[in-house]
Amino acid sequence: MQQISLGSLNYEFNRFQEPCVRISSGETIRVESEDALSGQIRKADDLRDKSTVPFSNPLTGPIFIKQAEPGDTLSIKIETIESRDGQCATYTGNPKQLCQWLGTDVPSGAHVCPIRDGFVYWSDEIKIPYQPMLGCIGTTPAYGMPSTMPAGPHGGNMDVREVTEGNTLYLPGFVSGALLYLGDAHAAMGQGELSATGLEMAAQTTLTIELIKQKMISGPRIESSDELITVSSGTPMERATADAFAQLILWMEADYGWNRWRAYDLLTHVAEISMGYYEGGGLAVKIAKEYVAHPS
Amino acid sequence: MQQISLGSLNYEFNRFQEPCVRISSGETIRVESEDALSGQIRKADDLRDKSTVPFSNPLTGPIFIKQAEPGDTLSIKIETIESRDGQCATYTGNPKQLCQWLGTDVPSGAHVCPIRDGFVYWSDEIKIPYQPMLGCIGTTPAYGMPSTMPAGPHGGNMDVREVTEGNTLYLPGFVSGALLYLGDAHAAMGQGELSATGLEMAAQTTLTIELIKQKMISGPRIESSDELITVSSGTPMERATADAFAQLILWMEADYGWNRWRAYDLLTHVAEISMGYYEGGGLAVKIAKEYVAHPS
């Protein structure tokens, strides 16, 4: 298996950047990534110094998938997401809209949490199950080079928990080679990602990437062992929710033979929703495959 | 146990209405309610006729809780929610924002689904687990008599799945007797309640209501066996999410000894979110009690 070591820290989905590796469809690779804080917080007293590193979410890449052309889709099976140093870091950020209720006297200072035995040790008494996910992963658009902050049709900083071990992420290819980037692993993440800073983790991720030729999708899709999932992004969240539902319905119609209005009705009763960062991250809508298997 | 039979169908939280019953704190009662379609859809060919019944979500009530005064809180333990006639009904409504992607040629016509053996039979092949909830339940505000369509600090049409068997809902009391109304049971509900019409069910609900004197809460709270939950409502959803998080943090601070900024940090990593109707229903934010038990 090919190992992609941590190279430059990249803060954009940059179609001009030289690929760090070229792989063939079907290959499994292991990719190292830095944490979202660019590794500035490793010990309890470390500070996030934005004067030296103003950006967040450094990614590893781009990974060039041979024979990928605009109009193809990438299938990205996430095999494992492992911590590289047995710990993760977070800090309490700007309360933004919550200052109306909580005030603004938020303490500064970072917080390093050990990871062991399947748990993140947030405090002496509180351990959080290790449920790793990738906050930021995406293909590279043909124009409008997004930074690693927003989410969009290319994926990007979706911050949804479903980009996790065992699931397959589908992303549209916009340029030759598709140019995949990834990073911003979290050791665990709450829905809504309230403070915008998760349990940020230097990681190595094992992925199997396959190319689906001449299949266009309008945005990110995820398949777990038992669910179909679409991800939309942007605000207001009412729009993202409507869009994610519409894309899921169109997927059920195109690939599974559903009547769109029957799918619309069924989703009303059985959909699940997973929220990424609540001010513009991904919004995932899900349906169990068990239902999808019986088109109506 | 006192049985509250179906009486008038009420479409408002009306502080002028004569109570249908007066109960004491600690009583368990069984309450019949009509379905959200006012019972107009009972057979396959029935139509929802808005000329005769323009409103939705008829409620049973008001239930007067003796000694309840403004500034008290109601604790409402939902014991069971049972179907009264072994079926539920739905229909495909206006696609609203989704028409941009799906068009507007939605078929009319209702759809009756049998309930048996713990499942709702949505089609010959698709059965949905019976997971009943109350879409609309609330106390009566002291002014501004809400209809049964919006949600708010009084509860109302929250449409969140957590108002379900085994959970305890807390609602602020605004008037003498608190004047509780309830109805709009769903046999199951997807997150986001896409079409706004769930699996609407005539129900009987068994509840135990206790009065907590001189405890003010700012809006609905729910306690399950293992979670604390706050519910906010209104749009844009970014605001409702921020509000629900803030209320949960303030609850952890006031009742469990948490530092608000530590709670803010922890929720970033462990919160769960449950969405009601995506255009203005309730938005529930949750944390496991296991975490809350260890204030930091």
Next chain:
Amino acid sequence: MQQISLGSLNYEFNRFQEPCVRISSGETIRVESEDALSGQIRKADDLRDKSTVPFSNPLTGPIFIKQAEPGDTLSIKIETIESRDGQCATYTGNPKQLCQWLGTDVPSGAHVCPIRDGFVYWSDEIKIPYQPMLGCIGTTPAYGMPSTMPAGPHGGNMDVREVTEGNTLYLPGFVSGALLYLGDAHAAMGQGELSATGLEMAAQTTLTIELIKQKMISGPRIESSDELITVSSGTPMERATADAFAQLILWMEADYGWNRWRAYDLLTHVAEISMGYYEGGGLAVKIAKEYVAHPS
């Protein structure tokens, strides 16, 4: 001309309330109203005491219009809006979402401003042109008794500047007599009504009310000497904007012979927008009558 003196202070659009007056279509009346602060701030040292008056926007009414039935429309020509005591009051409220940028150390304390010679004297150096408007005016819904805080299809707390002298407001009638309430005059108002507390003024308003039988409108409309205006409300503002545009297009189609898609195109180039309170007040979309006169 009939004079309606200040009577009870009403904080709801209450269909059960006894009319304060009954008038015939075509009558001109003069209506006294209290300021939005319920008259608590009259001198520099006065305080807004919410323990005695928890509500805002007291209205005068309801005015019963004889022969008005559900499905009719009221035409309300606003002749003049005059200060009753030559002054207005405001105070600096909660910065809400702005605390993210400004902090929360907002000073308390009210501020009384004299009105004379066509100006409001906000400070020694700053005088603001007197441009009075009614913040809150509406008919009474058939169900769901709104308080005087939200705006909606019945009008209510729209807070748009176009409800002003010389303009005609159209409101749908929902109950017999229509039951009009009005108040919350502002001596002037900025768009967005940032702090939610305007230059609140005790007023007497002269109106001419006419009944348009069997004409249904979906929400508030305004006609000035040279513009047609629709008002929508609610959040997110993207939805209110879309709704107000759609209602204006449908008005142009129904009453002026426009093709809806031509109107849609034209409005893209010539519409004006006026924003009420930015977190849920009215959003007004306008087109010059000069354009409307030439349907396409």
Next chain:
Amino acid sequence: MQQISLGSLNYEFNRFQEPCVRISSGETIRVESEDALSGQIRKADDLRDKSTVPFSNPLTGPIFIKQAEPGDTLSIKIETIESRDGQCATYTGNPKQLCQWLGTDVPSGAHVCPIRDGFVYWSDEIKIPYQPMLGCIGTTPAYGMPSTMPAGPHGGNMDVREVTEGNTLYLPGFVSGALLYLGDAHAAMGQGELSATGLEMAAQTTLTIELIKQKMISGPRIESSDELITVSSGTPMERATADAFAQLILWMEADYGWNRWRAYDLLTHVAEISMGYYEGGGLAVKIAKEYVAHPS
């Protein structure tokens, strides 16, 4: 005066692109730009062919301002905006959220409108005053290369009418030379830019650009002869409105000696708002300089 002829059509704010010209602070230049439809619609029968030109809003640039460094501000006085061929074009696009009320049967087909004698001739009977503005103008970010579709702190596709003749636009400089791009002139534009396609015009714009060294601003500002204006963007619009107000208050505080809470109060009574494209364009908040001159 230096003339910048139409060169390549640029659809990104691209910090890697070779400048089309280098100018000194204080220079006045004349810049040709293509229309937002990339010139595909010149005659009545022309079609917008997205297969050959998938993008919108081609810009001219980048213009390198000598000695501009990150942390400086550009002052861009817009002298004149002239049509290059005496016409403009539009077409009726997707009704998006309005399909809920209007349906989706929008006709295709473009529409060319002559410009003469100070008017745009939209139809035989309807002429719209020629009030040209630049829809898209911005400096180039240091990372995250935006396309010409969104607006942001760099300016971009703000689509606000205040970017017009006689006004001065201030933009933050992020990279050496600032790298200014501009285009997407409209012959006139309605607030909200309903259909997202204005009266798109090939233009030549005369600008005087001055460099303000070591002055950082957080986003676009505009100064007219009588107003100070801040522009924010993004959705939900409630957030953009709050942000634009906050930035205007901070400007008044920093440059004009205002107490922020006094400014907050005053803006409540005298602010004006101008809306760009209603789903994410710029939102401009304005105050008359006459008021600002008397700090309080």
